[in-house]
Amino acid sequence: MSVSVIILAAGAGSRMRSACPKVLHQICGKAMLAYSIEEALKISDDVHIVLFFQAAQIQQYITDTFSQHSAHITLHYQNHSKYPGTGGALMDNKDNGDNKDNGGDIQGTMKGDIGDNKEEKSPFAMRYDKVLILNGDMPLITKEALQPLLKSQSPIALGVFELENPTGYGRVIIQEGQITQIIEEKDAQEAIKAIKTINAGVYALDQAILATYLPKLSCHNAQNEYYLTELIALAARDKISIEPIALNPKNFMGVNTQSELASVQDMMLDTLRKKAMDQGVVMHLPHTIYLEAQVCFEGACEIEMGVAIKGKSHIIDSHIKAHTIIEDSTIKDSHIGPLAHIRPKCAITKSHIGNFVEVKASHLDGVKAGHLSYLGDCEISEGSNVGAGVITCNYDGKTKHKTIIGKNVFIGSDTQLVAPLNIASNVLIASGTTMTKDAKEGDLVLSRVRQENKSAGFWHFFKKDIAKDS
Structure with missing residues (x-):
């Protein structure tokens, strides 16, 4: 199946309490972002990575580590001042020189220049009509674990799983086998927080869906950010099929601390x-x-x-x-x-x-x-x-x-x-x-100083103190 892949790696990762960019923290000797990129390259020859916080450092790592795949990777810079949040990461990324938190100016990408996208059907000029959206902080993700999402024929397929303690995750509202809404925990009332079905944070959807609904996202929420999850609610209101895909939580555990x-x-x-x-x-x-x-x-x-x-x-x-x-x-x-x-x-x-x-x-x-x-x-x-x-x-x-x-x-x-x-x-x-x-x-x-043994030298050094004491 031909699919483009977007990896979101723009977050500050403030809860890590570290000067190192979150996605460059190592797991078993390799930056966790590398695991997502490696699995994405097994799936697609059109991989897009969205950067913002400490972008220059992350870009350098990607360029050094994946130079042999440069023709298949495009880097993008989130226009964070205008479009914060996961939804904002996929929105217009031009005219973004006023952002100061990226850790240095990005000089270019592995393929083309940041923001130099000419096609109108999506912000990133992706090669294929089907798009898989992943996160750069999910190092246990595998090509095999993603297959249920990729096999879905629905216009939108969302990865979900259940946790006994879903604290910190967005809750997924499902009615008659279709997803109608995702509510972030900071915006959820107590009844919603009791729901144990959560958003795995991975999506497979038609590129046309992004082109249609990204411009309709708003930032009227507790974070004042553009949520990618709002796209789900907008599409559901228009009766677009949104299929929940049950995934193994082991492969989709995010890293925030x-x-x-x-x-x-x-x-x-x-x-x-x-x-x-x-x-x-x-x-x-x-x-x-x-x-x-x-x-x-x-x-x-x-x-x-x-x-x-x-x-x-x-x-x-x-x-x-x-x-x-x-x-x-x-x-x-x-x-x-x-x-x-x-x-x-x-x-x-x-x-x-x-x-x-x-x-x-x-x-x-x-x-x-x-x-x-x-x-x-x-x-x-x-x-x-x-x-x-x-x-x-x-x-x-x-x-x-x-x-x-x-x-x-x-x-x-x-x-x-x-x-x-x-x-x-x-x-x-x-x-x-x-x-x-x-x-x-x-x-x-043989290189030694010749040994000399001086008779009674011990007693001369200690002046018979030891003998007197004994």
Whole structure:
């Protein structure tokens, strides 16, 4: 079915109590707006996103994240001073330079300029006659969950669901199987507030409906805003069929507060963990494991309690032990942790990385680093052993430098490798060494001050105080 999609993302999100735009708050490592855009692009090649509050910041995020879809996304700027509210978001968006709350001027869109719409049949010059309206703060939405709306043949189809506690939602009035009105809670009397059928905030309707009824919206309500929901009442009075479509509330939970953000993330985590376990991943105490949306598992993987795996990490045939953090890295045929920290840009293969080991931007192949080490900006080849307390000194205060370590290198405990450094294969580095020069194959590297034991030095230092006290 050919359909245009509008995503409303213009709100201030004041209840989030945050300087970050509401729709850019992250859920499992991804801005919640991204989830709506991704599902919209699965449905349509004509996606319109309406911005206002902190618009420049949101536009930059969309441009950076969805550059490969630029031909299919058009950004619009709500004329908030003239047309506030959800209905106002779809109204005339020209001559809007007097708005000051958008966080900066928008310089253009991914496709054309804001307000540069020439067709008269709708404000946005949408490509298709059918329009799906979504919200940018519904990250659990999916293409599959939207199918009942898209299959409706009615001129207007509205998503609804029932909640035991409908506080905060618009109530839907249904008579003889048709919706006659939606009443926002701030405008509702007590009898209306008792209704448990609520507006899910998603619509599928003919583009001609928008063109006809948007100009008829008024702002005579408690918020002094143009409600998109008023369009429903206007169309009902004209006997236009408005079909209620029962939806799963789980997929259409909106996010307006930090507590709702946390609740929705918990639901997203349940989905991600179940997907991984369905692929055969073993999880110990799965409710304690944090995964981000782009994490990928392959083969036989085991994840212990308290693990966090972030970014575009790829875990292949590996065991990640308790309370380990992995960020934007590839782990293959390895044991990591417990209590290890694998920072971004690591590729670790056939290695054992133990407790309190931190690795950053490094390639390790067949390496053992059992405990208490920092390995940054390095390459270490198979058979090499990293002792406790070993660190690569990769930063000189201005620039990061690399350490290259060959095969079968034994690095003794408490060694400092001052980069840039090249260590050939089959090298032995003694404990306590501070290494500043390259080593060739077969070398023993030793850098220590000679130990001296001064006879009776203890008693000389303490002047026999201990002996007197005893």
